[in-house]
Amino acid sequence: MIDAWLRADGRKGIRNTVVVAYLVECAHFVASEIVHRFRNTPFEGEVQLIGFPGCYPNEYAAQMMEKLCTHPNVGAVLFVSLGCESFDKVRVANAVDASARPVKTLVIQRAGGTRSTVQAGADWITQTLGQIAQGPRAPMGVNELIIGTVCGGSDGTSGISGNPAAGKAFDLLVAEGAACIFEETGELIGCEEIMAERAITPELGQILRESVHKAERYYATLGYGSFAAGNAAGGLSTIEEKSLGAYVKSGDSPISGLIKPGDIPPTGGLYLMDVVPDGEVRFGFPNISDNAEIVEMIASGAHMTLFVTGRGSVVGSAISPVIKICANPDTWRALSEDMDVNAGDIIEGRRSIPEVGQEIRDLVVAVAGGQQTKSEELGHREFILTYKSFEPIGPACLPSAA
Amino acid sequence: MTPFDFGPFLLLSDKDNVLVARANAPEGLTVTLESGPTTLTRAIPMAHKIARRSIAEGDTILKYGMPIGIATAAIAAGEHVHIHNIRSAYTATISLQDADGVSAGVSL
Known part of the structure; x- marks a missing residue:
């Protein structure tokens, strides 16, 4: 424990x-x-x-x-x-x-x-x-943990090594009763139909679909997708290609609910966080950088965040530790002091996705027990909070709470 | 034994019309696709894509067995598939000078 x-x-x-x-x-x-x-x-x-x-x-x-x-x-x-x-x-x-x-x-x-x-x-x-x-x-069990996941500085390796390994870790944690949160509906554009099929009720499936459509409208008004120039340098050509790579970090578990920033998951299971504001487009981009997403998952109770990076983000976070999973083997060699897990081994054929997924799950438990992550040791405590507006979620968003 | 030799390129789904580099592939490297041997006319950086077979303008690009964009030009088998010849079906892609994956993206 x-x-x-x-x-x-x-x-x-x-x-x-x-x-x-x-x-x-x-x-x-x-x-x-x-x-x-x-x-x-x-x-x-x-x-x-x-x-x-x-x-x-x-x-x-x-x-x-x-x-x-x-x-x-x-x-x-x-x-x-x-x-x-x-x-x-x-x-x-x-x-x-x-x-x-x-x-x-x-x-x-x-x-x-x-x-x-x-x-x-x-x-x-x-x-x-x-x-x-x-x-x-x-004493605290794994079933009392809330874990978030985010990807940042993504490249074409993220979707074939780091994100599938994070998804495997999520499957293991959900099976042990933990609550796991994935987010950034703007990076699920193109995945809404396959994601809706995983919802535990048809009503929730429709809500998941609508959350992505909302993100699509929001970003279309702003004129940019949730896509940075470095994503293109790393081999990603379109938002839907980035999305499909990002989506796999949710793993294979059924989706138990949709929450908004600050809503605490009511039980264990897998939850999508809808981070795109409701109503007319106001205040600019939904999340202006990766730490804004991390902060929102912490507000929903996340004890820790799994951060998958290909290009190489070095951030940590205030309040809850960040475990950095490096998808790209070249980035691992360049920035290994900043990275906790080398998922680049999957690309180079040295380890399987389940092996790296198990390493991530075991590291989550060790960090929960007090072990410092690389970003904690280096002193990273990034934080950002800006303006947004949300409507409260409805009862169909959390079928398991009923 | 497979008649193809994709070399450092990975086929993620049998439905796909692109292959993904799992290591940096040098210019001049020969890979054997379904259409026969083809020589890379430029270096393909890790995680970038090449065409598995010839792709017509307007065709849907499939990766992970899922649509990731639309060809804006005819693409030959073995050619680099990226922002210069495909577009999003949703929002435009932002890029800088380093988008080819080879340029440094820094200046003096």
């Missing part, structure tokens, strides 16, 4: 992090200075920076911030406000307080400015680190 941190709501965490959250870009620097105070201390990596840059209010961002700050991997929260931004700092602090976590809000305009706010924040964290280290522990 995994030795986990038990939270007051009964959920279990695999890390015990203090997050420092800025509530507008104007407070970003002060918040990051507080985090930097813990560099080269035993707590480096355990004090992490997150935040929302906008001055205008957004219900999605408010709910995401609440979900992130009450994630089971989080032990305590320090909010840093400039003072005049629109983010509702009282509401979010009350939500964290109700979760029985230590919480503090510093308002720069009332705390004496940059230097004294940084000092007050560092002092509070130093005292809080000792307090949360005494928090209750509990």
Whole structure:
């Protein structure tokens, strides 16, 4: 069993992090200075920076911030406000307080400015680190894990090595009772029919199909698909080719539900996260980079993310560890310090997809038990949260919760 | 024994009309396709595609047994299949100078 941190709501965490959250870009620097105070201390990596840059209010961002700050991997929260931004700092602090976590809000305009706010924040964290280290522990099974998957920096190898291996790991984890989330409906364009057939009810199948059609309309309005220039350099010619490669990381399990960012999977099984906003196109691209997707899966409770890359992404994440699965053997040789799993072995004929899938599953359990991933060791704690708008999901999205 | 020798190229589904390079294939390499031996007229980087057989303009390109785009020109067996001769049925593909997989994509 995994030795986990038990939270007051009964959920279990695999890390015990203090997050420092800025509530507008104007407070970003002060918040990051507080985090930097813990560099080269035993707590480096355990004090992490997150935040929302906008001055205008957004219900999605408010709910995401609440979900992130009450994630089971989080032990305590320090909010840093400039003072005049629109983010509702009282509401979010009350939500964290109700979760029985230590919480503090510093308002720069009332705390004496940059230097004294940084000092007050560092002092509070130093005292809080000792307090949360005494928090209750509990054994945790694989069936209590929530695991996300994302691919980034994809190339033509992703779809034939890294993504099928991640899909195999998902099959193993779902069979053990874990909840697994795949996402980015903009990268499922062309896969909607085959995906709909895997839904556990026909109504859910129709909802999955519609979520991809929504993504297609959204991206068509913006004029670009979810496709980066480096994807083409890596041999991918079209969005549907990228999609088919990305789709296989969902594995072969039946699809148990559709969730939106912040919805927690109600049971084990495989879930699609619909990340494309509802309604008219507003606020720009659904997810402007890979970490925006990772953050949304964390808001839905993901303890960890499997990140498949071909071209070679080096990112990690705040709050939940990222396991990087390298699909391309040349990239593995070039960036091996940043990669956890060499799925390029499949391309070069040294190992099979099931063998690499088993390695990924075993690594998930080891990381849940405290082992550091490559990006954690290197200090990567990327985070991004921007504007969006969603309608709540309907009952047909989660047949297993009924 | 198969009469074909795809060399470093992989056939992902029998329905496919493209093959995928599982290693960098040099210019001048000869592979034997259903239509007979053909010599690569340019290097094909790992994970890029060549035509398994001749493809007519307007034909659907199949990879993993699934449609990945539409030919915008006639493509000969063994020729590089990429953004210069196929297009998406959905949204246009964005690319930079390095899209051929050979150019560095950096400048001094």
